[in-house]
Amino acid sequence: MPKALIIGGGIGGLATAIAFDRQGWEVEVLEKAAAIKEVGAGLSLWPNAIRALDALGLGERVRARAIEEGSAGIRNSRGAWLSRADTETMRARYGNPIMIHRADLLDMLHTALPHNTLRTGSTVTEVRPDGTVTHSHGTSTGDVIIGADGIHSIARRAVCGVVEPRYSGYTAWRVVVSPTAPVGDLGETWGRGERFGYAGLADGRVYCFATANTPAGAPSDGLAELRRRFGTWHDPIPSLLAAADDAAVLHNDIYELPALTTYVAGRIALIGDAAHAMTPNLGQGACQALEDAVVLARVAAADEDLTRYDAERRPRTQMIAARSGRIGAVGQLASAPAVFIRNAVLRLIPSSAQSKALAPVLDWEC
Numbered sequence: 001m002p003k004a005l006i007i008g009g010g011i012g013g014l015a016t017a018i019a020f021d022r023q024g025w026e027v028e029v030l031e032k033a034a035a036i037k038e039v040g041a042g043l044s045l046w047p048n049a050i051r052a053l054d055a056l057g058l059g060e061r062v063r064a065r066a067i068e069e070g071s072a073g074i075r076n077s078r079g080a081w082l083s084r085a086d087t088e089t090m091r092a093r094y095g096n097p098i099m100i101h102r103a104d105l106l107d108m109l110h111t112a113l114p115h116n117t118l119r120t121g122s123t124v125t126e127v128r129p130d131g132t133v134t135h136s137h138g139t140s141t142g143d144v145i146i147g148a149d150g151i152h153s154i155a156r157r158a159v160c161g162v163v164e165p166r167y168s169g170y171t172a173w174r175v176v177v178s179p180t181a182p183v184g185d186l187g188e189t190w191g192r193g194e195r196f197g198y199a200g201l202a203d204g205r206v207y208c209f210a211t212a213n214t215p216a217g218a219p220s221d222g223l224a225e226l227r228r229r230f231g232t233w234h235d236p237i238p239s240l241l242a243a244a245d246d247a248a249v250l251h252n253d254i255y256e257l258p259a260l261t262t263y264v265a266g267r268i269a270l271i272g273d274a275a276h277a278m279t280p281n282l283g284q285g286a287c288q289a290l291e292d293a294v295v296l297a298r299v300a301a302a303d304e305d306l307t308r309y310d311a312e313r314r315p316r317t318q319m320i321a322a323r324s325g326r327i328g329a330v331g332q333l334a335s336a337p338a339v340f341i342r343n344a345v346l347r348l349i350p351s352s353a354q355s356k357a358l359a360p361v362l363d364w365e366c
């Protein structure tokens with residue numbers, strides 16, 4: 001039986017293990033953490049990702065623990081709509097996007113893994129070009145080696161040398177809140193160099209996220225900073241922040257990878273953030289990792305050269321990463337004249353045009 005050796009037990013690594021197992025391969029997952037865990041935050045899964053989950057046999061289970069996203073759009077800080085998504089047309093055209101808690105998705109992926117295939121507490125220190133992987137418990141190898149070890153990937157060095165992630169110019173906060181009242185329409189609010197968004201989760205809690213232009217590594221005082229920055233914005237933002245718990249606030253600077261020249265070297269392939277860490281503006285990072293998993297397993301099982309995976313995945317993921325970066329650049333505009341023009345343009349774009357523009361991202365089929 002051929003074997004897939006997977007480095008990293010995040011969303012991408014676990015999905016890849018399931019995808020190879022379904023193709024009849026032996027799998028081994030090396031994960032440095034002592035236990036599989038995810039950060040306490042929401043995750044939007046678009047219809048393209050749901051098709052990938054269907055291909056992994058998990059679509060129904062995931063849908064049952066998620067919530068369909070409601071009507072959405074972009075507002076200014078006073079609450080006036082700048083743009084509204086044509087949710088009905090989007091649903092009819094592409095399918096329903098869903099929102100899920102990250103821990104729930106990871107739990108479902110973990111549960112679907114074949115027994116005794118996950119080796120936690122295994123930190124990979126080197127991946128040699130011949131496919132030998134050195135880790136804290138010795139060495140392992142496989143017929144295909146998959147680097148699913150995230151933005152600071154060790155495996156990436158064996159594929160394309162050292163490539164440093166670059167700072168996007170903005171930082172992000174995430175927090176899951178138990179609201180005191182229903183929050184209604186979800187969506188984002190764009191200010192000057194700052195954004196705030198929220199979306200309901202299946203259990204009634206609300207996932208909130210926010211961004212602000214800051215130098216890389218700038219310290220944050222968590223909830224106090226969020227309240228300072230966003231506490232006077234439109235309802236329900238102040239009440240969501242009032243209900244938030246400081247200890248639950250996650251804070252990360254947003255980094256992305258420059259476009260790699262290849263995702264594959266010999267028997268080694270990169271997936272997910274190891275290959276194409278992108279800014280979160282399109283909510284597609286994990287969605288693309290799920291697509292990668294399905295395509296890589298299909299290519300490997302058909303005994304095709306892994307360059308086929310590279311050819312299929314690299315243009316698509318790099319197109320999506322570039323789009324996401326552009327949305328972030330527009331969303332984070334800070335000067336008053338630029339924001340004035342941006343908001344005026346947003347008001348003029350018909351929702352049908354927005355919906356159509358998403359076709360190259362959402363139209364993916366397995």
Ligand SMILES: Cc1cc2nc3c(=O)[nH]c(=O)nc-3n(C[C@H](O)[C@H](O)[C@H](O)COP(=O)(O)OP(=O)(O)OC[C@H]3O[C@@H](n4cnc5c(N)ncnc54)[C@H](O)[C@@H]3O)c2cc1C
Nearest residue numbers: 008010011012032044124149150272273280283285286287
């Ligand atoms: C603020 C924010 C919001 C986002 N929102 C969305 C969203 O709504 N929708 C969406 O689709 N995406 C979203 N994303 C992107 C998404 O989180 C990532 O793209 C996705 O989690 C990447 O999964 P991964 O498995 O490739 O990498 P990771 O989740 O980084 O997993 C890598 C795994 O490898 C392990 N590892 C690392 N190094 C080693 C080593 N040397 N040895 C062994 N194991 C190792 C790590 O412990 C980890 O478990 C968001 C990202 C951010 C920052």
